[in-house]
Amino acid sequence: MSDEMSSPLLLGAEVPDDPPAMARGQQTVAILGSGDFSRSLAVRLVACGVSVVVGSRCVKRIAPGLFPDAVELSSQEGAVVKAQRLVVLALFPEHYPSLLGIRAALAGKVLVDVSNAMELGSGVSSNAEQLAELFPESVVVKGFNVISAWTLQTGTQDGSRQVLLCSDSVEGKSEVAQLARLMGFHPVDSGDLRQSRVLETMPLRLFPSWRGPLLATFLLFLFFYAYGFLRDLLLPYLAHGRDGFHRLALALPNESLPNVALVALALVYLPGLLAAWLQLWRGTKYQRFPRWLDGWLLRRKQLGLLGFLCAALHAVYSLCLPLRTATRHRLINAAYSQVKAGVEEPWDESGVWRSDLYLSCGVLALGILSLLAITSLPTVGNVLTWREFTFVQANSRNTQTHT
Numbered sequence: 001m002s003d004e005m006s007s008p009l010l011l012g013a014e015v016p017d018d019p020p021a022m023a024r025g026q027q028t029v030a031i032l033g034s035g036d037f038s039r040s041l042a043v044r045l046v047a048c049g050v051s052v053v054v055g056s057r058c059v060k061r062i063a064p065g066l067f068p069d070a071v072e073l074s075s076q077e078g079a080v081v082k083a084q085r086l087v088v089l090a091l092f093p094e095h096y097p098s099l100l101g102i103r104a105a106l107a108g109k110v111l112v113d114v115s116n117a118m119e120l121g122s123g124v125s126s127n128a129e130q131l132a133e134l135f136p137e138s139v140v141v142k143g144f145n146v147i148s149a150w151t152l153q154t155g156t157q158d159g160s161r162q163v164l165l166c167s168d169s170v171e172g173k174s175e176v177a178q179l180a181r182l183m184g185f186h187p188v189d190s191g192d193l194r195q196s197r198v199l200e201t202m203p204l205r206l207f208p209s210w211r212g213p214l215l216a217t218f219l220l221f222l223f224f225y226a227y228g229f230l231r232d233l234l235l236p237y238l239a240h241g242r243d244g245f246h247r248l249a250l251a252l253p254n255e256s257l258p259n260v261a262l263v264a265l266a267l268v269y270l271p272g273l274l275a276a277w278l279q280l281w282r283g284t285k286y287q288r289f290p291r292w293l294d295g296w297l298l299r300r301k302q303l304g305l306l307g308f309l310c311a312a313l314h315a316v317y318s319l320c321l322p323l324r325t326a327t328r329h330r331l332i333n334a335a336y337s338q339v340k341a342g343v344e345e346p347w348d349e350s351g352v353w354r355s356d357l358y359l360s361c362g363v364l365a366l367g368i369l370s371l372l373a374i375t376s377l378p379t380v381g382n383v384l385t386w387r388e389f390t391f392v393q394a395n396s397r398n399t400q401t402h403t
């Protein structure tokens with residue numbers, strides 16, 4: 001588990017901190033549309049000391065009290081005229097052409113497109129690119145589309161602080177970045193307007209970076225489970241008629257899980273070694289890795305967290321072992337046989353030691369793995385210095401020797 005970002009887009013440079021051209025309170029931002037997104041954004045901006053004018057097709061239809069008192073309501077054109085530079089389009093993209101009537105007013109303004117794609121891999125050009133074509137005299141910046149109206153309103157505490165921005169205009173992008181920063185977000189430069197194709201489909205993708213690791217973990221589990229089934233249940237049954245099929249539900253998963261955890265952990269560290277080896281072999285580090293390796297490197301954190309999940313499940317399963325009826329039965333049976341055989345003190349020194357050491361190693365390994373998992377979370381990783389982070393990551397790797 002390393003500090004890798006989960007998407008190539010997130011690798012974009014942070015937008016540089018410009019000297020504030022428009023300080024707090026001095027700028028007026030126009031928002032076109034009076035729907036959910038518009039309202040949430042207006043509330044947020046007002047709270048951050050930015051003056052807001054909302055442009056609606058019909059101001060009278062807006063319910064009183066929907067927007068904070070500080071927000072000025074106006075016609076679409078009126079709002080655009082009042083805005084110094086930034087005009088946020090809180091409308092659905094199919095309504096962009098309806099703005100052609102106020103094209104002259106929009107000229108020279110920065111249009112912030114917050115829309116999302118309707119389906120994956122639909123058109124060739126994105127909403128933002130189409131907008132730029134409709135309004136060639138305006139600057140188009142794509143952004144905020146991965147932020148929900150809810151996040152805008154409740155603040156930025158709940159994780160999603162990043163605002164991905166893209167535009168062909170560096171200046172426009174940095175103006176929007178400033179606004180995002182003012183609202184407490186973390187603007188990230190995702191490149192030129194072509195990148196909007198990726199940005200717009202992001203909210204539609206369900207855990208994109210988790211799919212591969214989940215599949216790998218599932219297949220690994222299936223493999224170890226099937227192997228355990230063949231070796232410990234089916235073959236003894238066929239060879240000696242020994243019926244151990246009651247182990248299918250708890251004992252067998254419990255034996256498969258640590259194997260999956262270990263292999264997943266190995267898969268976390270393997271691509272780094274492969275990458276280093278490839279760089280040495282090529283004699284340069286300024287060449288791109290093959291796609292499969294790139295994808296693998298980017299998904300190390302997910303693999304590691306899934307490995308951690310398996311290890312944690314293994315711990316819980318192991319704690320349940322003594323609760324099984326089968327265990328109780330075996331215990332009573334052993335006691336009975338012992339009484340029958342007249343044995344008084346069956347203390348097995350090496351067996352006792354082995355079981356204690358085994359459990360102790362398991363607990364330690366899980367503890368270290370937890371540390372690794374926790375420090376790989378961005379919120380925790382951020383409070384560690386780079387040296388501290390690598391120290392934890394490298395040392396945990398060296399001590400993972402469980403089972």
Ligand SMILES: NC(=O)C1=CN([C@@H]2O[C@H](COP(=O)(O)OP(=O)(O)OC[C@H]3O[C@@H](n4cnc5c(N)ncnc54)[C@H](OP(=O)(O)O)[C@@H]3O)[C@@H](O)[C@H]2O)C=CC1
Pocket residue numbers: 032033034035036037038055056057058089090091092093095098114115116144145146147148149150
């Ligand atoms: N809601 C969310 O959580 C998020 C929304 N977005 C994006 O924000 C944009 C707006 O979403 P949202 O606020 O939820 O949508 P709503 O349906 O709530 O609001 C859309 C607004 O568009 C305005 N509008 C302008 N022209 C037209 C027209 N011709 N026909 C109908 N409506 C028109 C209307 O305002 P009026 O009548 O005042 O003109 C209407 O209130 C979308 O592109 C969406 O993808 C992005 C991220 C999150």
Ligand SMILES: [Cu+2]
Pocket residue numbers: 258314362403
């Ligand atoms: Cu174990």
